[in-house]
Amino acid sequence: MSHVQAQVEKHYHSELVESIRAQGGSLRFGKTTLRLAKEFGFCYGVERAIDLAYAAGKVFSDRNIYLLGEIIHNPDVNAQIEALGIHCLPARPKPEDLAILNPEDVVIVPAFGAEASLIALVKEIGCQIVDTTCGDVMSVWKRVRQNATEGVTSIIHGKAEHEETRATASRALGADGQGQYLIVLDMDETRAVADYILHDGDPAAFLQRFAGKTSEHFDPALHLKRIGVANQTTMLRSETEAIQTHLRSAITERDKGDTSHFRYFDTICGATQDRQDSLFHLLSEPLDLLIVVGGYNSSNTTHLVEIGIQKLPTYFIRNASCLTSEKELRHFDIHSKSEITSCDWLPYQPDLIVGITAGASCPNNLIEETIRRILTLRGTPL
Numbered sequence: 607m608s609h610v611q612a613q614v615e616k617h618y619h620s621e622l623v624e625s626i627r628a629q630g631g632s633l634r635f636g637k638t639t640l641r642l643a644k645e646f647g648f649c650y651g652v653e654r655a656i657d658l659a660y661a662a663g664k665v666f667s668d669r670n671i672y673l674l675g676e677i678i679h680n681p682d683v684n685a686q687i688e689a690l691g692i693h694c695l696p697a698r699p700k701p702e703d704l705a706i707l708n709p710e711d712v713v714i715v716p717a718f719g720a721e722a723s724l725i726a727l728v729k730e731i732g733c734q735i736v737d738t739t740c741g742d743v744m745s746v747w748k749r750v751r752q753n754a755t756e757g758v759t760s761i762i763h764g765k766a767e768h769e770e771t772r773a774t775a776s777r778a779l780g781a782d783g784q785g786q787y788l789i790v791l792d793m794d795e796t797r798a799v800a801d802y803i804l805h806d807g808d809p810a811a812f813l814q815r816f817a818g819k820t821s822e823h824f825d826p827a828l829h830l831k832r833i834g835v836a837n838q839t840t841m842l843r844s845e846t847e848a849i850q851t852h853l854r855s856a857i858t859e860r861d862k863g864d865t866s867h868f869r870y871f872d873t874i875c876g877a878t879q880d881r882q883d884s885l886f887h888l889l890s891e892p893l894d895l896l897i898v899v900g901g902y903n904s905s906n907t908t909h910l911v912e913i914g915i916q917k918l919p920t921y922f923i924r925n926a927s928c929l930t931s932e933k934e935l936r937h938f939d940i941h942s943k944s945e946i947t948s949c950d951w952l953p954y955q956p957d958l959i960v961g962i963t964a965g966a967s968c969p970n971n972l973i974e975e976t977i978r979r980i981l982t983l984r985g986t987p988l
């Protein structure tokens with residue numbers, strides 16, 4: 607592991623970022639002040655997943671190594687993993703994708719886990735599995751499995767297409783496959799569920815609205831009697847709390863004050879929470895703009911952007927190359943879900959304060975490159 611950690615450090619470490627952190631998270635250079643959030647970047651789950659993937663590359667250097675999807679949601683890190691000779695399978699592989707696997711191959715499960723049926727298929731082939739699933743994700747699985755055992759439907763606050771939520775939903779089926787789940791994305795969908803709990807409705811219309819977000823035999827007339835709310839570990843805490851409060855009220859009203867048919871487990875992970883709290887703290891200070899660095903498909907990074915845009919101009923970039931010039935930058939628009947170009951993003955003013963944060967899947971070297979690029983564009987390269 608010491609060899610592996612040295613290699614990981616070499617790829618992702620940043621002396622500059624560490625030294626800014628050591629000085630309280632602020633750097634003034636020329637007429638530019640850069641303020642870093644207290645907590646940002648790689649979380650413990652991501653660090654462990656990357657260490658294990660690098661270790662697998664060393665230990666099984668004579669074998670084919672495959673990764674189920676992406677190790678984490680960061681294209682630069684995934685490119686490094688592929689450069690180690692680890693082949694990426696699709697996150698939702700078709701039978702023909704798995705047909706290339708042989709019993710002597712090694713398969714890495716990413717930090718957000720994988721669907722139970724997919725793991726079973728890989729085991730059936732006989733591959734060696736290197737499971738990097740984060741412990742915090744497994745805690746959610748424990749909750750939803752318990753729901754299944756007790757005949758409670760798991761309402762999962764998450765993104766139905768996200769690997770972690772799909773993996774969690776598969777565990778909500780329980781050991782016998784009889785468990786039920788329903789995935790809700792936001793308050794809009796939660797209101798529709800609460801409405802059905804209180805007033806019933808048209809089951810066909812309900813199922814159509816939640817197509818692809820329920821267990822196979824989900825029946826809203828039967829499976830909203832006893833519910834337990836859990837969440838994808840990387841959701842926005844305020845939204846998750848609003849969702850559970852709303853559903854709890856609906857159940858309590860329907861059952862005339864009896865809350866025994868409702869459960870809630872806060873499964874937002876500590877790392878996500880720390881990054882959100884640190885950003886709120888950063889935003890309480892004077893800032894002219896905020897840069898959020900991370901993979902565009904990263905859930906926890908997207909929520910940092912959601913927090914930022916409520917307060918000030920916020921730009922979600924993948925890496926420093928997005929900062930094309932002081933006039934123009936490419937950034938991800940979370941509403942249109944596409945990369946767009948904006949102009950005049952870097953205010954031309956003598957004293958500028960730029961806030962910087964990054965999602966749990968963003969390494970420090972990308973943050974350093976971003977800092978250097980901003981200072982260069984301000985005319986005072988480091």
Ligand code: SF4
Nearest residue numbers: 649651740839875877
């Ligand atoms: S974001 Fe949270 S759940 Fe995901 S890998 Fe990091 S610590 Fe684990």
